[in-house]
Amino acid sequence: MRRVPWPLLPACGALLLAVSCGWGQAGEGDEGRAPGAPAGVTAQAGSATSVHVMWNAVPDSTRIRAYEVYRGTTKAQEVPGSQHMVDVTRLRPSTLYSFTVRARDTEGRLGLPSRPVTARTPALTAADRSAPTRPAAPAGRVLGAREVQLSWGVSRDDRGVVSYDIWQGGAKVHSVGGDQMAAVVTGLRPGTAYVFTVRARDAADNLSPASAPVRLSTPGTDDGRDTAPTGFTARTHRSGGAYYIDLAWDPPRTDGVITEYHIQLDGTTTTSLVWGGTPPHGRSTYSFYAGRTAGEHHRVRLRARLPDGTWGGWTPQRTTTTGN
Template identity: 45%
Template sequence: MQRPLAASLLVILTVALSACSGAAEPPPKDTRAPTAPTGVTATAGSATTVHVMWSAATDDRAVTGYVVYREGRQVKELPATTLMTDIVGLAPAARHAFTVRAHDAAGNISPPSATVAATTLPADAEDRTPPTAPRALRVTADGSRAATLTWTPSRDDTRVTAYDVYQADTRVHTAPGAATTARVTGLRPGTAYAFTVRARDAAENSSPDSPRVELTTASAPGAPPNTAPENLTATATKGEITLNWTPPDTGGPVTHHELHLDGRFTTTIVWGTTPPPGRATYAFPVQDPPGTRYTVTLRARLPDGTWGDFSAPRVVVVR
Protein backbone atom coordinates (compact mmCIF):
# COMPACT_ATOMS: atom_id res chain seq x y z
CA MET A 1 0.00 0.00 0.00
CA GLN A 2 1.41 3.39 -0.98
CA ARG A 3 1.97 5.91 1.89
CA PRO A 4 0.13 9.24 1.38
CA LEU A 5 2.41 12.08 0.28
CA ALA A 6 1.50 14.30 3.27
CA ALA A 7 2.39 11.54 5.72
CA SER A 8 5.75 10.96 4.01
CA LEU A 9 6.59 14.66 4.23
CA LEU A 10 5.64 14.71 7.91
CA VAL A 11 8.03 11.82 8.66
CA ILE A 12 10.90 13.54 6.79
CA LEU A 13 10.25 16.85 8.58
CA THR A 14 10.15 15.14 11.99
CA VAL A 15 13.49 13.38 11.35
CA ALA A 16 15.09 16.63 10.15
CA LEU A 17 13.91 18.59 13.18
CA SER A 18 15.18 15.85 15.51
CA ALA A 19 18.62 16.00 13.87
CA CYS A 20 18.73 19.80 14.12
CA SER A 21 17.71 19.83 17.76
CA GLY A 22 20.42 17.30 18.57
CA ALA A 23 23.12 19.45 16.92
CA ALA A 24 22.09 22.54 18.88
CA GLU A 25 22.26 21.07 22.38
CA PRO A 26 23.61 23.63 24.87
CA PRO A 27 27.01 22.98 26.45
CA PRO A 28 26.97 21.28 29.84
CA LYS A 29 26.39 23.62 32.76
CA ASP A 30 29.49 24.60 34.74
CA THR A 31 28.92 23.31 38.26
CA ARG A 32 32.53 22.76 39.39
CA ALA A 33 33.89 25.34 41.85
CA PRO A 34 37.49 26.61 41.77
CA THR A 35 40.02 25.33 44.26
CA ALA A 36 40.58 27.29 47.45
CA PRO A 37 43.33 29.93 47.25
CA THR A 38 46.55 28.85 48.97
CA GLY A 39 49.54 30.63 50.47
CA VAL A 40 47.41 33.32 52.13
CA THR A 41 49.33 35.78 54.31
CA ALA A 42 48.25 38.84 56.29
CA THR A 43 50.70 41.53 57.39
CA ALA A 44 49.89 44.62 59.43
CA GLY A 45 51.22 47.64 57.57
CA SER A 46 50.10 50.32 60.00
CA ALA A 47 47.70 51.02 62.84
CA THR A 48 44.75 50.87 60.44
CA THR A 49 45.78 48.62 57.50
CA VAL A 50 46.54 44.96 56.85
CA HIS A 51 48.04 43.69 53.60
CA VAL A 52 46.58 40.35 52.43
CA MET A 53 48.23 38.22 49.70
CA TRP A 54 47.52 34.77 48.23
CA SER A 55 48.45 32.37 45.44
CA ALA A 56 46.18 31.86 42.45
CA ALA A 57 43.38 29.29 42.60
CA THR A 58 42.63 26.94 39.70
CA ASP A 59 39.39 26.09 37.87
CA ASP A 60 38.32 23.67 35.13
CA ARG A 61 37.48 26.72 32.99
CA ALA A 62 38.79 29.95 34.48
CA VAL A 63 38.89 31.81 37.78
CA THR A 64 37.25 35.21 37.28
CA GLY A 65 37.73 36.83 40.68
CA TYR A 66 38.47 36.65 44.40
CA VAL A 67 36.55 37.69 47.50
CA VAL A 68 38.34 38.64 50.73
CA TYR A 69 36.57 38.16 54.08
CA ARG A 70 37.34 39.64 57.49
CA GLU A 71 35.83 37.75 60.40
CA GLY A 72 33.58 36.00 57.88
CA ARG A 73 32.23 39.21 56.32
CA GLN A 74 33.05 40.21 52.76
CA VAL A 75 35.30 43.27 52.59
CA LYS A 76 36.81 43.18 49.07
CA GLU A 77 35.99 41.73 45.63
CA LEU A 78 38.85 41.68 43.14
CA PRO A 79 39.51 40.52 39.54
CA ALA A 80 41.34 37.27 38.84
CA THR A 81 44.54 39.14 37.94
CA THR A 82 44.84 40.61 41.47
CA LEU A 83 46.46 38.48 44.17
CA MET A 84 46.94 41.09 46.92
CA THR A 85 45.03 43.91 48.56
CA ASP A 86 45.10 46.34 51.49
CA ILE A 87 42.27 46.17 54.01
CA VAL A 88 41.96 49.68 55.42
CA GLY A 89 39.98 51.50 58.11
CA LEU A 90 40.76 48.95 60.83
CA ALA A 91 41.00 49.66 64.55
CA PRO A 92 44.53 50.12 65.95
CA ALA A 93 46.08 47.34 68.04
CA ALA A 94 43.30 44.90 67.12
CA ARG A 95 43.49 41.29 65.90
CA HIS A 96 41.73 40.51 62.62
CA ALA A 97 41.20 37.19 60.80
CA PHE A 98 41.05 36.89 57.00
CA THR A 99 40.06 34.28 54.43
CA VAL A 100 39.95 34.37 50.61
CA ARG A 101 37.65 32.55 48.17
CA ALA A 102 37.78 32.28 44.37
CA HIS A 103 34.83 32.28 41.97
CA ASP A 104 34.27 31.57 38.27
CA ALA A 105 32.02 33.04 35.57
CA ALA A 106 29.17 30.66 36.43
CA GLY A 107 29.06 31.90 40.02
CA ASN A 108 30.67 28.82 41.54
CA ILE A 109 32.67 29.82 44.60
CA SER A 110 35.54 27.91 46.15
CA PRO A 111 35.85 26.73 49.73
CA PRO A 112 37.46 29.33 51.96
CA SER A 113 41.23 29.45 52.23
CA ALA A 114 43.00 28.77 55.48
CA THR A 115 42.34 31.55 57.99
CA VAL A 116 45.22 33.94 58.65
CA ALA A 117 45.38 36.59 61.34
CA ALA A 118 47.19 39.89 61.82
CA THR A 119 47.17 42.46 64.60
CA THR A 120 47.20 46.12 63.61
CA LEU A 121 49.87 48.30 65.17
CA PRO A 122 49.31 50.78 67.99
CA ALA A 123 48.38 54.26 66.80
CA ASP A 124 51.05 56.97 66.79
CA ALA A 125 49.47 60.08 65.30
CA GLU A 126 52.48 62.24 66.18
CA ASP A 127 54.92 60.31 63.99
CA ARG A 128 55.55 62.33 60.84
CA THR A 129 59.12 61.19 60.10
CA PRO A 130 59.45 58.69 57.24
CA PRO A 131 61.97 55.84 57.31
CA THR A 132 65.20 56.07 55.34
CA ALA A 133 65.26 54.49 51.89
CA PRO A 134 66.26 50.82 51.66
CA ARG A 135 69.82 50.44 50.36
CA ALA A 136 71.86 47.93 48.34
CA LEU A 137 68.83 46.57 46.48
CA ARG A 138 69.63 43.51 44.36
CA VAL A 139 67.50 41.26 42.16
CA THR A 140 68.09 37.74 40.88
CA ALA A 141 65.99 35.70 38.47
CA ASP A 142 64.11 32.73 39.88
CA GLY A 143 63.31 30.91 36.64
CA SER A 144 61.54 32.83 33.89
CA ARG A 145 58.47 33.87 35.88
CA ALA A 146 59.75 35.01 39.28
CA ALA A 147 62.46 37.14 40.89
CA THR A 148 63.95 37.50 44.36
CA LEU A 149 64.89 40.93 45.74
CA THR A 150 67.16 41.61 48.70
CA TRP A 151 68.01 44.92 50.42
CA THR A 152 69.66 46.50 53.44
CA PRO A 153 67.16 47.48 56.17
CA SER A 154 65.87 51.03 56.51
CA ARG A 155 65.99 53.06 59.71
CA ASP A 156 63.07 54.83 61.41
CA ASP A 157 62.56 56.89 64.56
CA THR A 158 59.94 54.36 65.73
CA ARG A 159 60.20 51.20 63.60
CA VAL A 160 59.74 50.00 60.04
CA THR A 161 56.53 47.99 59.73
CA ALA A 162 56.52 47.05 56.02
CA TYR A 163 58.47 47.15 52.78
CA ASP A 164 56.57 47.83 49.56
CA VAL A 165 57.99 46.49 46.28
CA TYR A 166 57.20 48.51 43.15
CA GLN A 167 57.48 47.42 39.55
CA ALA A 168 57.81 50.75 37.71
CA ASP A 169 55.20 52.82 39.61
CA THR A 170 52.91 49.95 40.65
CA ARG A 171 53.13 48.16 43.98
CA VAL A 172 53.35 44.41 43.38
CA HIS A 173 54.31 43.03 46.79
CA THR A 174 54.49 43.94 50.49
CA ALA A 175 56.90 42.31 52.93
CA PRO A 176 56.92 42.56 56.75
CA GLY A 177 59.06 45.20 58.42
CA ALA A 178 61.57 42.64 59.66
CA ALA A 179 62.15 41.23 56.16
CA THR A 180 65.09 42.02 53.91
CA THR A 181 63.98 39.85 50.98
CA ALA A 182 60.89 39.37 48.83
CA ARG A 183 59.93 36.98 46.03
CA VAL A 184 57.91 38.47 43.18
CA THR A 185 55.93 36.02 41.04
CA GLY A 186 53.69 36.25 37.99
CA LEU A 187 56.39 37.67 35.69
CA ARG A 188 56.51 36.98 31.94
CA PRO A 189 59.39 35.20 30.20
CA GLY A 190 61.76 37.36 28.15
CA THR A 191 60.49 40.63 29.67
CA ALA A 192 62.41 43.59 31.13
CA TYR A 193 61.42 44.77 34.61
CA ALA A 194 62.53 47.61 36.90
CA PHE A 195 62.02 47.35 40.68
CA THR A 196 62.30 49.72 43.64
CA VAL A 197 61.48 49.24 47.33
CA ARG A 198 60.06 51.69 49.88
CA ALA A 199 59.94 51.30 53.65
CA ARG A 200 56.83 52.23 55.64
CA ASP A 201 56.17 52.83 59.35
CA ALA A 202 53.05 52.45 61.54
CA ALA A 203 51.90 56.01 60.78
CA GLU A 204 51.91 55.23 57.01
CA ASN A 205 55.00 57.38 56.38
CA SER A 206 56.79 56.00 53.31
CA SER A 207 60.51 56.34 52.61
CA PRO A 208 61.99 57.58 49.35
CA ASP A 209 62.56 54.91 46.71
CA SER A 210 65.57 52.64 46.97
CA PRO A 211 67.98 52.65 44.02
CA ARG A 212 66.36 50.99 40.99
CA VAL A 213 67.36 47.50 39.87
CA GLU A 214 66.53 45.86 36.55
CA LEU A 215 66.01 42.30 35.42
CA THR A 216 65.15 40.65 32.11
CA THR A 217 63.57 37.28 32.73
CA ALA A 218 64.78 34.27 30.77
CA SER A 219 63.07 33.69 27.45
CA ALA A 220 60.70 30.79 27.03
CA PRO A 221 62.26 27.70 25.40
CA GLY A 222 62.57 28.25 21.66
CA ALA A 223 61.77 31.97 21.87
CA PRO A 224 63.86 34.43 19.81
CA PRO A 225 66.47 36.66 21.50
CA ASN A 226 65.21 39.67 23.44
CA THR A 227 64.69 42.72 21.21
CA ALA A 228 63.98 45.43 23.78
CA PRO A 229 65.57 48.89 23.58
CA GLU A 230 68.24 49.19 26.28
CA ASN A 231 69.42 51.77 28.82
CA LEU A 232 66.31 53.94 28.53
CA THR A 233 66.44 57.23 30.46
CA ALA A 234 63.60 59.74 30.88
CA THR A 235 64.16 63.29 32.14
CA ALA A 236 61.66 66.10 32.58
CA THR A 237 62.12 69.82 32.12
CA LYS A 238 59.37 72.41 32.21
CA GLY A 239 56.81 71.42 29.58
CA GLU A 240 58.89 68.61 28.04
CA ILE A 241 60.09 65.03 28.56
CA THR A 242 63.27 63.80 26.87
CA LEU A 243 64.03 60.13 26.25
CA ASN A 244 67.40 58.54 25.46
CA TRP A 245 67.98 54.88 24.64
CA THR A 246 70.03 52.36 22.71
CA PRO A 247 68.04 50.65 19.91
CA PRO A 248 68.18 46.85 19.86
CA ASP A 249 70.55 44.97 17.58
CA THR A 250 68.14 43.46 15.06
CA GLY A 251 70.45 42.87 12.11
CA GLY A 252 69.08 45.90 10.30
CA PRO A 253 68.22 49.57 10.84
CA VAL A 254 65.46 50.31 13.38
CA THR A 255 63.38 53.07 11.82
CA HIS A 256 60.30 53.00 14.09
CA HIS A 257 59.74 52.93 17.83
CA GLU A 258 56.44 52.86 19.74
CA LEU A 259 56.12 55.08 22.82
CA HIS A 260 53.77 53.90 25.58
CA LEU A 261 52.79 56.01 28.60
CA ASP A 262 51.26 54.22 31.59
CA GLY A 263 50.90 51.10 29.46
CA ARG A 264 48.92 52.84 26.70
CA PHE A 265 50.13 53.49 23.15
CA THR A 266 50.92 57.19 22.69
CA THR A 267 52.78 57.69 19.42
CA THR A 268 55.13 56.12 16.89
CA ILE A 269 58.60 57.66 16.64
CA VAL A 270 59.73 57.53 13.01
CA TRP A 271 63.14 58.58 11.72
CA GLY A 272 62.67 60.45 8.44
CA THR A 273 66.11 59.40 7.19
CA THR A 274 68.69 56.84 8.28
CA PRO A 275 68.38 56.24 12.06
CA PRO A 276 71.09 57.94 14.13
CA PRO A 277 74.03 55.73 15.12
CA GLY A 278 74.43 54.79 18.77
CA ARG A 279 71.95 56.23 21.24
CA ALA A 280 68.66 57.73 20.08
CA THR A 281 66.92 60.81 21.52
CA TYR A 282 63.31 61.91 21.39
CA ALA A 283 61.60 64.82 23.18
CA PHE A 284 57.88 65.48 23.40
CA PRO A 285 55.79 68.24 25.02
CA VAL A 286 53.59 67.72 28.08
CA GLN A 287 50.89 70.02 29.40
CA ASP A 288 50.07 68.16 32.59
CA PRO A 289 50.43 69.92 35.97
CA PRO A 290 53.74 69.56 37.84
CA GLY A 291 53.92 66.38 39.87
CA THR A 292 52.13 64.24 37.27
CA ARG A 293 53.86 60.86 37.02
CA TYR A 294 54.29 58.80 33.87
CA THR A 295 55.60 55.28 33.34
CA VAL A 296 57.45 55.22 30.00
CA THR A 297 58.23 52.17 27.85
CA LEU A 298 59.48 51.76 24.28
CA ARG A 299 59.56 48.97 21.73
CA ALA A 300 61.13 48.83 18.28
CA ARG A 301 59.76 47.67 14.95
CA LEU A 302 61.88 44.79 13.71
CA PRO A 303 63.07 44.33 10.11
CA ASP A 304 60.32 41.76 9.50
CA GLY A 305 57.65 44.35 10.38
CA THR A 306 56.70 42.95 13.79
CA TRP A 307 57.11 44.80 17.09
CA GLY A 308 59.83 43.70 19.48
CA ASP A 309 59.97 43.45 23.27
CA PHE A 310 59.28 46.39 25.57
CA SER A 311 62.10 48.20 27.31
CA ALA A 312 62.38 48.24 31.06
CA PRO A 313 59.94 50.93 32.31
CA ARG A 314 60.99 54.34 33.53
CA VAL A 315 59.02 56.63 35.86
CA VAL A 316 59.28 60.36 35.16
CA VAL A 317 57.64 63.24 37.05
CA VAL A 318 56.41 66.33 35.16
CA ARG A 319 58.00 69.59 36.32
Protein backbone atom coordinates in the same frame (compact mmCIF):
# COMPACT_ATOMS: atom_id res chain seq x y z
CA MET B 1 50.94 38.12 39.38
CA ARG B 2 51.58 35.97 42.45
CA ARG B 3 54.46 36.98 44.67
CA VAL B 4 55.61 35.15 47.75
CA PRO B 5 57.86 36.31 50.60
CA TRP B 6 61.29 34.74 50.87
CA PRO B 7 62.59 32.65 52.54
CA LEU B 8 59.24 31.53 54.02
CA LEU B 9 57.49 30.22 50.91
CA PRO B 10 53.92 28.93 51.31
CA ALA B 11 53.25 25.27 50.71
CA CYS B 12 52.19 24.31 47.23
CA GLY B 13 48.98 22.68 48.40
CA ALA B 14 46.34 23.29 51.02
CA LEU B 15 44.25 21.08 53.26
CA LEU B 16 40.63 21.16 52.14
CA LEU B 17 37.86 20.03 54.48
CA ALA B 18 34.61 18.56 53.17
CA VAL B 19 31.69 20.18 54.96
CA SER B 20 28.08 19.15 55.30
CA CYS B 21 26.68 21.96 53.16
CA GLY B 22 27.89 20.17 50.06
CA TRP B 23 30.72 22.40 48.82
CA GLY B 24 33.21 20.53 46.69
CA GLN B 25 36.54 21.25 45.08
CA ALA B 26 36.25 21.95 41.37
CA GLY B 27 38.63 19.99 39.21
CA GLU B 28 39.61 20.32 35.60
CA GLY B 29 36.60 19.64 33.44
CA ASP B 30 34.24 19.63 36.45
CA GLU B 31 31.69 22.29 35.53
CA GLY B 32 29.05 21.31 38.08
CA ARG B 33 30.74 22.26 41.33
CA ALA B 34 31.76 25.45 43.07
CA PRO B 35 35.44 26.46 43.00
CA GLY B 36 37.92 25.02 45.45
CA ALA B 37 39.52 26.98 48.26
CA PRO B 38 42.39 29.35 47.38
CA ALA B 39 45.75 28.17 48.74
CA GLY B 40 48.89 29.99 49.79
CA VAL B 41 47.00 32.78 51.55
CA THR B 42 49.16 35.25 53.51
CA ALA B 43 48.33 38.42 55.45
CA GLN B 44 50.79 41.10 56.49
CA ALA B 45 50.11 44.43 58.20
CA GLY B 46 51.02 47.30 55.89
CA SER B 47 50.34 50.06 58.38
CA ALA B 48 48.32 50.69 61.53
CA THR B 49 45.14 50.71 59.43
CA SER B 50 45.81 48.30 56.55
CA VAL B 51 46.71 44.65 55.86
CA HIS B 52 48.11 43.24 52.61
CA VAL B 53 46.45 39.90 51.69
CA MET B 54 47.77 37.60 48.92
CA TRP B 55 46.78 34.16 47.60
CA ASN B 56 47.37 31.69 44.77
CA ALA B 57 44.95 31.29 41.88
CA VAL B 58 42.62 28.31 42.26
CA PRO B 59 42.85 25.46 39.72
CA ASP B 60 41.06 26.11 36.42
CA SER B 61 41.30 29.85 37.04
CA THR B 62 39.63 30.64 33.68
CA ARG B 63 36.31 29.85 35.39
CA ILE B 64 36.88 32.37 38.18
CA ARG B 65 35.01 35.68 37.92
CA ALA B 66 36.10 37.21 41.24
CA TYR B 67 37.77 36.63 44.59
CA GLU B 68 36.10 37.74 47.83
CA VAL B 69 38.25 38.59 50.84
CA TYR B 70 36.61 38.25 54.25
CA ARG B 71 37.60 39.91 57.50
CA GLY B 72 36.16 37.45 59.97
CA THR B 73 32.64 36.84 58.62
CA THR B 74 32.42 40.24 56.88
CA LYS B 75 33.24 40.60 53.20
CA ALA B 76 35.90 43.30 53.10
CA GLN B 77 36.95 43.33 49.43
CA GLU B 78 36.00 41.86 46.07
CA VAL B 79 38.52 41.86 43.21
CA PRO B 80 38.53 40.51 39.63
CA GLY B 81 39.51 36.88 39.10
CA SER B 82 42.79 37.99 37.54
CA GLN B 83 43.89 39.69 40.78
CA HIS B 84 45.53 37.72 43.61
CA MET B 85 46.44 40.44 46.12
CA VAL B 86 44.68 43.35 47.79
CA ASP B 87 45.18 45.91 50.56
CA VAL B 88 42.37 45.76 53.13
CA THR B 89 42.12 49.28 54.57
CA ARG B 90 40.17 51.23 57.21
CA LEU B 91 41.22 48.84 59.96
CA ARG B 92 41.80 49.63 63.63
CA PRO B 93 45.31 49.94 65.06
CA SER B 94 46.55 47.37 67.60
CA THR B 95 43.95 44.83 66.47
CA LEU B 96 44.23 41.16 65.50
CA TYR B 97 42.32 40.32 62.32
CA SER B 98 41.51 37.01 60.64
CA PHE B 99 41.17 36.79 56.85
CA THR B 100 39.86 34.16 54.42
CA VAL B 101 39.53 34.22 50.64
CA ARG B 102 36.80 32.62 48.51
CA ALA B 103 36.51 32.32 44.73
CA ARG B 104 33.31 32.97 42.79
CA ASP B 105 33.01 31.36 39.36
CA THR B 106 31.44 32.65 36.17
CA GLU B 107 28.17 30.90 37.09
CA GLY B 108 27.97 32.85 40.34
CA ARG B 109 28.85 29.93 42.63
CA LEU B 110 30.85 30.81 45.74
CA GLY B 111 33.59 28.32 46.60
CA LEU B 112 35.10 27.01 49.80
CA PRO B 113 36.85 29.49 52.10
CA SER B 114 40.62 29.31 52.35
CA ARG B 115 42.28 28.47 55.63
CA PRO B 116 42.16 31.54 57.89
CA VAL B 117 45.28 33.66 58.30
CA THR B 118 45.81 36.35 60.91
CA ALA B 119 47.61 39.68 61.06
CA ARG B 120 47.85 42.25 63.85
CA THR B 121 47.94 45.93 62.99
CA PRO B 122 50.53 47.93 64.97
CA ALA B 123 49.72 50.79 67.28
CA LEU B 124 49.12 54.17 65.68
CA THR B 125 51.59 56.75 66.88
CA ALA B 126 50.15 60.23 67.15
CA ALA B 127 51.73 63.07 65.18
CA ASP B 128 54.31 60.85 63.45
CA ARG B 129 55.43 62.75 60.37
CA SER B 130 58.93 61.29 60.17
CA ALA B 131 59.42 58.91 57.25
CA PRO B 132 61.77 55.90 57.47
CA THR B 133 65.20 56.11 55.93
CA ARG B 134 65.85 54.76 52.46
CA PRO B 135 66.43 50.96 52.42
CA ALA B 136 70.15 50.38 52.07
CA ALA B 137 72.23 48.26 49.68
CA PRO B 138 69.49 46.61 47.59
CA ALA B 139 70.58 43.60 45.55
CA GLY B 140 68.99 40.93 43.42
CA ARG B 141 69.53 37.82 41.40
CA VAL B 142 67.57 36.05 38.68
CA LEU B 143 66.08 32.70 39.69
CA GLY B 144 64.52 31.86 36.34
CA ALA B 145 62.63 33.22 33.36
CA ARG B 146 59.72 34.33 35.55
CA GLU B 147 61.11 35.06 39.01
CA VAL B 148 63.80 37.04 40.79
CA GLN B 149 65.03 37.30 44.37
CA LEU B 150 65.55 40.72 45.96
CA SER B 151 67.25 41.69 49.22
CA TRP B 152 67.99 44.98 50.99
CA GLY B 153 69.39 46.46 54.16
CA VAL B 154 67.33 47.60 57.13
CA SER B 155 65.57 50.95 57.05
CA ARG B 156 65.58 53.07 60.21
CA ASP B 157 62.54 54.80 61.70
CA ASP B 158 62.01 56.51 65.06
CA ARG B 159 58.84 54.46 65.64
CA GLY B 160 59.68 51.31 63.69
CA VAL B 161 59.24 50.00 60.13
CA VAL B 162 55.99 48.06 59.57
CA SER B 163 56.45 46.92 55.96
CA TYR B 164 58.55 47.18 52.82
CA ASP B 165 56.94 47.87 49.42
CA ILE B 166 58.60 46.58 46.26
CA TRP B 167 58.12 48.63 43.10
CA GLN B 168 58.87 47.77 39.48
CA GLY B 169 58.93 50.87 37.33
CA GLY B 170 55.94 52.91 38.49
CA ALA B 171 53.92 49.99 39.85
CA LYS B 172 53.85 48.51 43.34
CA VAL B 173 54.22 44.76 42.85
CA HIS B 174 54.68 43.35 46.35
CA SER B 175 54.77 44.07 50.08
CA VAL B 176 56.43 42.22 52.97
CA GLY B 177 56.67 42.71 56.73
CA GLY B 178 59.08 45.11 58.35
CA ASP B 179 61.14 42.24 59.76
CA GLN B 180 61.86 40.80 56.28
CA MET B 181 64.85 41.89 54.26
CA ALA B 182 64.24 39.72 51.18
CA ALA B 183 61.46 38.58 48.83
CA VAL B 184 60.91 36.48 45.74
CA VAL B 185 58.90 38.18 42.98
CA THR B 186 57.25 35.78 40.53
CA GLY B 187 54.95 36.06 37.53
CA LEU B 188 57.51 37.98 35.46
CA ARG B 189 58.01 37.83 31.69
CA PRO B 190 60.90 35.99 30.01
CA GLY B 191 63.44 38.10 28.16
CA THR B 192 62.44 41.31 29.95
CA ALA B 193 64.49 44.03 31.66
CA TYR B 194 63.20 45.09 35.09
CA VAL B 195 64.08 47.94 37.46
CA PHE B 196 63.10 47.27 41.10
CA THR B 197 63.15 49.66 44.04
CA VAL B 198 62.18 49.22 47.70
CA ARG B 199 60.43 51.70 50.03
CA ALA B 200 59.87 51.36 53.78
CA ARG B 201 56.56 52.21 55.45
CA ASP B 202 55.86 52.98 59.11
CA ALA B 203 52.63 52.61 61.12
CA ALA B 204 51.53 56.15 60.22
CA ASP B 205 51.82 55.34 56.48
CA ASN B 206 54.93 57.49 56.05
CA LEU B 207 56.93 56.23 53.07
CA SER B 208 60.70 56.35 52.79
CA PRO B 209 62.51 57.54 49.67
CA ALA B 210 63.02 54.79 47.11
CA SER B 211 66.13 52.66 47.41
CA ALA B 212 68.77 52.60 44.73
CA PRO B 213 67.46 50.70 41.68
CA VAL B 214 68.15 47.00 41.13
CA ARG B 215 68.32 46.18 37.42
CA LEU B 216 67.68 42.56 36.41
CA SER B 217 66.87 40.85 33.11
CA THR B 218 65.05 37.53 32.91
CA PRO B 219 66.37 34.95 30.42
CA GLY B 220 64.42 33.70 27.41
CA THR B 221 62.33 35.48 24.81
CA ASP B 222 58.91 37.14 24.87
CA ASP B 223 57.59 38.85 21.75
CA GLY B 224 54.76 40.45 23.68
CA ARG B 225 51.99 39.19 21.40
CA ASP B 226 50.11 37.54 24.28
CA THR B 227 50.21 40.74 26.33
CA ALA B 228 48.27 42.96 23.92
CA PRO B 229 44.58 43.77 24.47
CA THR B 230 42.29 41.82 22.14
CA GLY B 231 39.13 42.63 20.20
CA PHE B 232 40.26 46.22 19.71
CA THR B 233 37.89 48.50 17.76
CA ALA B 234 37.88 52.24 16.97
CA ARG B 235 34.87 54.25 15.74
CA THR B 236 33.77 57.89 15.78
CA HIS B 237 30.64 59.74 16.82
CA ARG B 238 29.51 63.39 16.73
CA SER B 239 28.22 65.29 19.74
CA GLY B 240 27.74 69.04 20.25
CA GLY B 241 29.39 69.86 16.94
CA ALA B 242 32.57 67.89 17.73
CA TYR B 243 33.83 64.44 16.85
CA TYR B 244 34.98 61.81 19.33
CA ILE B 245 36.87 58.55 18.84
CA ASP B 246 35.32 55.59 20.66
CA LEU B 247 37.62 52.72 21.63
CA ALA B 248 36.67 49.26 22.92
CA TRP B 249 38.85 46.29 23.85
CA ASP B 250 39.23 43.22 26.04
CA PRO B 251 42.12 43.37 28.55
CA PRO B 252 44.94 40.86 28.05
CA ARG B 253 44.85 37.78 30.27
CA THR B 254 47.33 38.40 33.07
CA ASP B 255 47.91 37.18 36.60
CA GLY B 256 46.83 40.47 38.14
CA VAL B 257 44.68 43.53 37.54
CA ILE B 258 45.37 46.14 34.81
CA THR B 259 44.70 49.77 35.71
CA GLU B 260 46.59 51.79 33.07
CA TYR B 261 46.74 52.00 29.25
CA HIS B 262 48.72 54.06 26.74
CA ILE B 263 46.72 55.36 23.78
CA GLN B 264 48.65 56.22 20.61
CA LEU B 265 47.01 58.46 17.99
CA ASP B 266 48.56 58.96 14.55
CA GLY B 267 51.92 57.63 15.72
CA THR B 268 52.14 59.79 18.86
CA THR B 269 51.25 58.77 22.43
CA THR B 270 48.24 60.95 23.12
CA THR B 271 47.24 60.06 26.65
CA SER B 272 47.47 57.55 29.48
CA LEU B 273 44.18 56.12 30.66
CA VAL B 274 44.27 55.31 34.38
CA TRP B 275 41.27 53.82 36.15
CA GLY B 276 40.66 55.81 39.31
CA GLY B 277 39.05 52.86 41.12
CA THR B 278 38.47 49.21 40.27
CA PRO B 279 38.77 48.63 36.50
CA PRO B 280 35.61 47.44 34.75
CA HIS B 281 35.06 43.71 34.47
CA GLY B 282 35.41 42.34 30.95
CA ARG B 283 35.28 44.63 27.94
CA SER B 284 36.48 48.22 28.40
CA THR B 285 35.52 51.39 26.53
CA TYR B 286 36.92 54.92 26.31
CA SER B 287 36.13 58.02 24.20
CA PHE B 288 38.24 61.12 23.55
CA TYR B 289 37.96 64.37 21.59
CA ALA B 290 39.08 64.33 17.93
CA GLY B 291 38.23 67.84 16.70
CA ARG B 292 35.41 69.47 14.72
CA THR B 293 36.41 68.64 11.14
CA ALA B 294 34.68 65.85 9.23
CA GLY B 295 36.60 63.52 6.91
CA GLU B 296 39.81 63.36 8.95
CA HIS B 297 41.50 59.96 9.07
CA HIS B 298 43.07 58.81 12.34
CA ARG B 299 45.22 55.80 13.23
CA VAL B 300 44.94 54.54 16.80
CA ARG B 301 46.21 51.68 18.95
CA LEU B 302 46.79 51.02 22.67
CA ARG B 303 48.76 48.90 25.12
CA ALA B 304 48.43 47.98 28.80
CA ARG B 305 50.73 48.39 31.78
CA LEU B 306 51.00 44.83 33.05
CA PRO B 307 50.86 43.83 36.74
CA ASP B 308 54.65 43.36 36.74
CA GLY B 309 55.07 47.06 35.92
CA THR B 310 56.15 46.61 32.28
CA TRP B 311 54.25 47.66 29.16
CA GLY B 312 52.60 44.91 27.12
CA GLY B 313 52.29 44.63 23.35
CA TRP B 314 50.38 47.10 21.17
CA THR B 315 47.02 46.21 19.68
CA PRO B 316 46.74 46.11 15.88
CA GLN B 317 46.41 49.64 14.52
CA ARG B 318 42.87 50.70 13.55
CA THR B 319 41.94 53.53 11.17
CA THR B 320 38.78 55.57 11.64
CA THR B 321 37.35 58.66 9.91
CA THR B 322 35.45 61.49 11.55
CA GLY B 323 31.94 61.90 10.20
CA ASN B 324 32.03 58.50 8.54
